[in-house]
Amino acid sequence: MPIHFPKKKRRNIVRQAPGDDSPVPAGRHSTRVRLRPRPDWHKRNFLTSVLIPSLFVKRSGEYVPPQFPKIREGEICITWIGHASFLIQTHEVNILIDPIWSKWLKVIKRLKQPGFEIHHLPSIDFVLVTHAHFDHLDRRTLRRVAANQPIVVPTGVGNLVHDLGFHIVHELDYWQTVELGPLKISLTPCHHWGARFLADLHRDFGGFVIASNGRTIFHCGDTAYFPGFKEIGDRFSVDLALLPIGAYEAPTGREVHMNPEEAVKAFLELRANRLIPMHYGTFPLGFEPLHEPPQRLLAAARAQGIEEKVLVMTEGKPVVL
Secondary structure (H helix, E strand, O other): OOOOOOHHHOOOEEEOOOOOOOOOOOOHHHHEOOOOOOOOHHHOOHHHHHHHHHOOOOOEOOOOOOOOOOOOOOOOEEEEEEOOEEEEEOOOOEEEEOOOOOOEEOOEEOOEOOOOOHHHOOOOOEEEOOOOOOOOOOHHHHHHHOOOOEEEEEOOOHHHOOOOOOOEEEEEOOOOEEEEOOEEEEEEOOEEOOOOOOOOOOOOOOEEEEEEOOEEEEEOOOOEOOOHHHHHHHHOOOOEEEEEOOOOOOOOOOOOOOOHHHHHHHHHHHOOOEEEEEOOOOOOOOOOOOOHHHHHHHHHHHHOOOHHHEOOOOOOOOEEO
8 A cells, every 4th residue: 555645745646557467558659639730720719709708608507506316336426517527426435537616717717607516525535637737637626625535647647736635646657557445447548638838748648447346437538539449448348438529629720629420439439338428518618619519419429329328417417327
């Protein structure tokens, strides 16, 4: 077991040792997207078309105290908080993924309230953060959530969370697994990037596979479509796939997020049982209208004959699966 070091000295960060059974491919960093904008990115003005108009839009949604159900063994309760934030509950533990309750991402206004207020959270046993971007790693929220429990992050992200009140920080590389209580948590590749600023390109990024009591949840993190979904599906028997479907018309013109049709393609390659969309409708991060992603997702799922496998969630409403 890792030793509980004083968190101020960054000595509570533990990196998993490479395992012989899960080798990391030599070209693992090929999943990082390039930072160079598309040549014609300047033809549309994100500031005047999206950001400034959004400042005058009233936030939608309302805070309603959640009614968390009693969970039996073998069941999973999922509550979408908004954006990529989820509360995952089993009959034994509560897991929080990419929590963000902040109303602003610097100059970007949150346009949909979180599903419930942060003080309505149950006791959180484990926290997972997929990468260092401000809409996924929100230090203000994490500081309020931290209660001397473990947190799991990709390699290079630990120094952003080590001083917030977590007992220990587990850093994972691709395909590495850490066992926390009844959970096995593995980091998977994605096609994105992890820098919080321009000078910290060393930070990794990914998705998480959470296995517990024969059930498996895959939280994809942020990603553009890439061929790696098939390998994830080959390595893990995914039950519930939480996939991003928004922010696909990026201000820079780069392909950094999947569109809804690509999310359906990824779901089919994962061979998962249920698709739960995320990363839409909360922050105006792309040129597309906030209401468009779920409409396109359902149309694409209908075209593939899998509409009954798509669960479009409402923020703050727990669903037992």
